[in-house]
Amino acid sequence: MLVPRRNNERMPPGPIDRRPLDRLAEEFSTQRRCPTVAWGVVRDGRLAVFGAVGDVDEHTVYRIASMTKSFSAAAVLSLRDEGVFQLDDPIGRLAPELASLSSPSADAPAITIRDLLAMTSGLVTDDAWADRHLDLTDDQFDAIVAAGPVFAEPTGTAYEYSNFGYAVLGRVVHRLTGRRIQQHITERLIEPLGMARTTWVMPSVAQWAPPMRWLDDGFAEELPPLGDGLIAPMGGLWTTTADLATWISWLDDAFPARDDPDDGPLCRASRREMQTSQQYVGMRTYGGRQYQASYCLGLRSLHTADRGPIISHSGGLPGYGSNMSWRCGRRLGVIALSNATYAPMTELGMRLLEIVSDQLGAAARVRPVPAALAEAAHNLVELLDAWDDHAADRLFADNVALDDSWDRRRAVLEPLGRLTIVSLVAANDARATVTCVTSEARQVTIAFSLSPDDATTIQEYEISPDPPVD
Numbered sequence: 001m002l003v004p005r006r007n008n009e010r011m012p013p014g015p016i017d018r019r020p021l022d023r024l025a026e027e028f029s030t031q032r033r034c035p036t037v038a039w040g041v042v043r044d045g046r047l048a049v050f051g052a053v054g055d056v057d058e059h060t061v062y063r064i065a066s067m068t069k070s071f072s073a074a075a076v077l078s079l080r081d082e083g084v085f086q087l088d089d090p091i092g093r094l095a096p097e098l099a100s101l102s103s104p105s106a107d108a109p110a111i112t113i114r115d116l117l118a119m120t121s122g123l124v125t126d127d128a129w130a131d132r133h134l135d136l137t138d139d140q141f142d143a144i145v146a147a148g149p150v151f152a153e154p155t156g157t158a159y160e161y162s163n164f165g166y167a168v169l170g171r172v173v174h175r176l177t178g179r180r181i182q183q184h185i186t187e188r189l190i191e192p193l194g195m196a197r198t199t200w201v202m203p204s205v206a207q208w209a210p211p212m213r214w215l216d217d218g219f220a221e222e223l224p225p226l227g228d229g230l231i232a233p234m235g236g237l238w239t240t241t242a243d244l245a246t247w248i249s250w251l252d253d254a255f256p257a258r259d260d261p262d263d264g265p266l267c268r269a270s271r272r273e274m275q276t277s278q279q280y281v282g283m284r285t286y287g288g289r290q291y292q293a294s295y296c297l298g299l300r301s302l303h304t305a306d307r308g309p310i311i312s313h314s315g316g317l318p319g320y321g322s323n324m325s326w327r328c329g330r331r332l333g334v335i336a337l338s339n340a341t342y343a344p345m346t347e348l349g350m351r352l353l354e355i356v357s358d359q360l361g362a363a364a365r366v367r368p369v370p371a372a373l374a375e376a377a378h379n380l381v382e383l384l385d386a387w388d389d390h391a392a393d394r395l396f397a398d399n400v401a402l403d404d405s406w407d408r409r410r411a412v413l414e415p416l417g418r419l420t421i422v423s424l425v426a427a428n429d430a431r432a433t434v435t436c437v438t439s440e441a442r443q444v445t446i447a448f449s450l451s452p453d454d455a456t457t458i459q460e461y462e463i464s465p466d467p468p469v470d
Helices: 019-031 065-081 113-118 138-147 164-177 181-190 241-252 268-274 345-360 371-385 389-395 398-403 406-413
Strands: 037-043 046-053 212-215 218-221 279-286 289-295 300-303 310-317 320-327 332-338 419-428 431-438 443-450 458-465
Touching (some): 037 241, 037 345, 046 241, 065 113, 065 181, 065 241, 065 268, 065 310, 065 320, 113 164, 138 164, 241 268, 241 332, 279 300, 279 345, 310 345, 320 345, 332 345, 371 431, 371 443, 371 458, 389 406, 398 458
Antiparallel strands (some): 037 332, 212 218, 279 289, 289 300, 300 310, 310 320, 320 332, 431 443, 443 458
16 A cells, blocks of 8 residues: 655755855845845745845845735735635725726726735736835825726736735725734734744834945945835835745645644635636746746746746835745745845745755655545556456446446556556646556556545546567
8 A cells, every 4th residue: 555645745855055055145146236135945844044145144124025915915815714805805895985996997897805916906017106105194095096096907807916906905904804904914924923023114123134226336225214004015014034934934834735733823725825826927037947927816826847836926125125935835945135126036036946946856846645546546556457347346437437348458458467556646636647667677657537426436547658678
């Protein structure tokens, strides 16, 4: 009998060689003109490697800009889980003062909570404007809504990155709960997770990276950072590399789905929902590698054929640039922070992740094999080794004999000889591939899937033997 993988068996063991990571960070800091860089590798739930350019450490505070959206999305989902609203509720129904918000065409659907989280509201992309309005007041927000904000697309049809949309989310939460979303984030997420240096206000401690920019031929101080306001849920948080290691470890620990205790502060199902693609964005290139990008709920998903999904989000504000990226479900991620205006930290973060993935041989996510799937694989190989019609009747769904007779299926097996299982890889909880070797050292691959009505039966299988060796 095959033994299913344990839930925590996701990364191959081995040391991380930090030397190429240090070189990369140094080169990046020089080329991109960053006064400081703080970076870290998060592995198996902890900050395994920390590195820095400049006089900073893992507790130095930076502003993380749009990475804040993941915190806002988590708070919104926690309220959804409590029944305060549903993601597909129109915002005008939840906050009457927002009823006037509509797409340019009369036939477009109403904006929903999901649209705001997933960047499909149609509101115009507003990075340059929003970054200078983090301290937006309620009265200023009301004036924008009354005048009618600008739309770029009909609601629900396309990706359009709207920071103002997260201000709208904040207003909905305030209207329904009587408390600002910042309070919910602090009390529901930041404090329970022990992120002691993560705040909404500029740090008073000496250990922080002041905002800088490259101007002409040298570094200059940026304008003083804006305070906490109605748009702050899109980009206002201040935090550290150490605190972010806690954050991304907690998000990634939602994978795989399992029966372990699930006591929050946000359930694993909702954390997985945050990391599930909602809207295709397009192709993006980082470090010479192309990724298919999509937006999730306060997070981005990047896909390549050989790496599997990478969950990520960047941030940029006057004086700061940031990125967090992790291999979904693999317990491996990186953090990259700088105090330079719009420093392109996604470029650094993705290159760091690439180096570490290569070192550890983490080519794709290894999915745990459920016990039912492992048992079915064992029973299938046992049957193929010594075919018995009665055993086939028990193992296979009724369609299998109709698709091809037992006699024809038995005849295919005769040239193979005895099979020994080498590996079992699950595509999902109902489909897997078994790799076997024959007594003559030929490799045989068997793909199969469970029946939709009974997890103990198989609805189809396909045998792919390697050619005989001459």
